[in-house]
Amino acid sequence: MAVNTETMPRRIEINVFMSYNNIGWNSIATDTFAHRRGLRSSTGAQNAEFSLPVVLSAGTWDIEIIHSAGPTVGIYSVLIDNIEIGTFDGYRTATMNNQSSTLSFNRLTTGKKVLTIRMATRNVASSNFLGRINHIVLRRLL
């Protein structure tokens, strides 16, 4: 049965504190300085990741990630069905909570996809591959 994709959600909020499939990235803790008072933190190991299913309609989407940057944080790789759509650097010389980073991508078909956040690399100045995330939102633009 065909679906009118114009009736599908154009905004998907991801609660990052739940138990998604992961490799070394399932720890949650209260953080009073963080948006939503919590952080999902990886172990700091290279290639730590977590994945979750999202249903996207065809179109152009933004993915915005709220995260905590700092001197031990790595580079976030964002993948859909294991294809990298972009990266952003979580390294800062000092801890900076509630940072926002946004990537855009095109979806050609409507259906279920797997969103993965992976700590594959790091800035040369960073001392680790740590990942620390507060929230994720996907927004369809077109």
Next chain:
Amino acid sequence: MSEPIITTVPATSGGPNADNALPWIVDLDVFESSWFGVFNLTVDATSIHGARLVSDGTRNVSLSFLTVLAKGTWTIELLHDKGPNRGIFTVLIDDLPVGTIDAFHGSSQINQRSSITNVSIGLTGRKTLQIVMATRNPASSNYVGAFQHIQLRRTA
């Protein structure tokens, strides 16, 4: 904010139909007025989300949510606390029990995640998810339930 990039994701999944166009993740905000009985919405700096919805300990108080679920296999996960006076969560879909979660612990434990897995949904459609504080561990002193979040995830 970093500069956005545009990437094209190849079409690797099946086309749209009624079931695969429905969400695989359903988040339920427990801080909305979805409860029956006496609950208190308590601000708590030690809790993720900064608050907990805590029942008064009366037996059989409940939360109830209307949602649409696709047919398939689902996991129901609760973010909650544990403690010496916490009861057992009985989870029902359309009045049928699908599992229980014991929130008793000898000491207070915040930000706990507990799941009921392999919940089978036979037909796509509107469902009522209910959580009832019906029973308690024999070691617990009460039926209190303290909720922070509920999530349903389809796994197959």
